[in-house]
Amino acid sequence: MAIIKLSAIERRRLSAFVTCLVFAVFAWLFTTLSKPYKFTIKQVVSFRNAPQKRAFHPLQSDTVNAIVQGTGWQMLFSKFNEDKKIINVDLHTLETKNYVVISNQLKQINAKKDVEHEIITVTPDTLFFDFSSRTVKRVPIELVTAIKYQKQFAQSDKVTIKPRYVTISGPAEVLARITSWRTDSIIMNGANEDFNSRVNVQGVKEGNLSVLPKSVMVTIPIDEYTEKTIEVPVKLINNRNYYNIKVFPQKVKVTFTTSLGNYPDLNEDDFEAVADLDLWRHNGYSVLPVKVTRLPSYSKVVKIIPQNIDFIIKK
Structure with a gap:
C-alpha cells in the first residue's frame, strides 16, 4: 500500500487548506440558514x-x-x-x-x-x-393512585372525596359513553401519614365537553399496622337436621393485622368464625376447617389456631 509522505511545508499547506475549507463551509451554512x-x-x-x-x-x-x-x-x-x-x-x-x-x-x-x-x-x-343538543350528566369520580407505603404502613379507612361527583356537559351521544371521570394520579413513595390535599380532575380531551369542578378534596387515611390476637367463638353452619353437636375447641385464636388507631377498640364481636357441617355430610370430613367470614375493614387474617376443630354429634 502506497504511503504519501509530505514535507513539513506541504503538511502546513494542507492543514491551512482544510481549515479554510471548514470555515468556508460553516460561513456558507450560516449565510444560507440566516436567510x-x-x-x-x-x-x-x-x-x-x-x-x-x-x-x-x-x-x-x-x-x-x-x-x-x-x-x-x-x-x-x-x-x-x-x-x-x-x-x-x-x-x-x-x-x-x-x-x-x-x-x-x-x-x-x-x-x-x-x-x-x-x-x-x-x-x-x-x-x-x-x-x-347539549346535555348535562353527573358521574362519580374515579381516584387514580400509585402509592407505595413505608414498611408496616397502609391505608386504614375509606378514602374520602369531596365532592364525590363531577358534572359534565356536552353532546348526548358522547356523555352516554362516560360512566366515571378520573383524577390526576396521586403518586407517593414511602407514605406514612394521612394524605389530605386538593387533586385536579383530568382535563377534557374534546373541545365540546366541559367538566366541573376542576378539582376535588381527597383524604386517604394512612396508619401504622401491627398484629393482634383475639379469641373468637366458632359458629357451626348448615346444621340442617338440627343435630346436637359439640365442637372442640369452642373458640379459636385469630391473629390479624390492624392499624394502631383501631387496635384498642377491636374485640370478638367484630369477627365471625364458622365451620361448615356440609363438609362432613357430603365429603366425610372428620374435622372441620375454620374460616373467618367477617372481620374489620382494612384488617387481614394472619393465622387461625387451631385451623381445624373436632366435633361430636349426639343423636
Whole structure:
C-alpha cells in the first residue's frame, strides 16, 4: 500500500487548506440558514371560547398545516420546539355559524407568537363542526393512585372525596359513553401519614365537553399496622337436621393485622368464625376447617389456631 509522505511545508499547506475549507463551509451554512424562508409545519388546534348553548363535534382532524415565515435556522429546529406547534382558535362565532375561518383570526393568533414564527396561511383554512343538543350528566369520580407505603404502613379507612361527583356537559351521544371521570394520579413513595390535599380532575380531551369542578378534596387515611390476637367463638353452619353437636375447641385464636388507631377498640364481636357441617355430610370430613367470614375493614387474617376443630354429634 502506497504511503504519501509530505514535507513539513506541504503538511502546513494542507492543514491551512482544510481549515479554510471548514470555515468556508460553516460561513456558507450560516449565510444560507440566516436567510428568510417559508416552510410548512403541522400544528395542533386548541379551541377556546367554546359556545355554551351548543354542543359541537369537529368534522376534521385536530391538526392543520401552517405555512410559517422564518429563517433557515428556525426551519431546521422547528421539529424540536413543541411550544410553537399549538394554534389557538376562537370558537365564539359558532354561536351563530357551523364553521370557523382561521385566516380571519391570524392577526390575533400571530400576536401571541414570536415575530420569527409568524403564520402566513393555514390548510384547511375553514373548520366545520357538527352540532347536537347539549346535555348535562353527573358521574362519580374515579381516584387514580400509585402509592407505595413505608414498611408496616397502609391505608386504614375509606378514602374520602369531596365532592364525590363531577358534572359534565356536552353532546348526548358522547356523555352516554362516560360512566366515571378520573383524577390526576396521586403518586407517593414511602407514605406514612394521612394524605389530605386538593387533586385536579383530568382535563377534557374534546373541545365540546366541559367538566366541573376542576378539582376535588381527597383524604386517604394512612396508619401504622401491627398484629393482634383475639379469641373468637366458632359458629357451626348448615346444621340442617338440627343435630346436637359439640365442637372442640369452642373458640379459636385469630391473629390479624390492624392499624394502631383501631387496635384498642377491636374485640370478638367484630369477627365471625364458622365451620361448615356440609363438609362432613357430603365429603366425610372428620374435622372441620375454620374460616373467618367477617372481620374489620382494612384488617387481614394472619393465622387461625387451631385451623381445624373436632366435633361430636349426639343423636
